[in-house]
Amino acid sequence: MSGLFSSPVSPVVIIGVLLLAAALFGILLRKRSRSANRPFGRRSTSTLGRQSCSYCRRKVPAKELTFYAGPSKVVGVCRQCRPQAERQALMRL
């Protein structure tokens, strides 16, 4: 192993190795951040982007839910269940 250290290494090789390491590191980082972002993004869209209707439990986009203040809780209902909530004289938020 001592022969490896004593042998002169040209700067070109060092730069090449550094560039290769940087490129590999960059690819690894990009891969990691992408794989880390994807499940997180999916989770955030499932919790924030889509919510289940309080009545029929159907998953609908959050913007399609209408929120009503009930006697004890706030309910988010989908378009189909909106008349149901209005029948119960809930206050629309």
Ligand SMILES: [Zn+2]
């Ligand atoms: Zn519903």
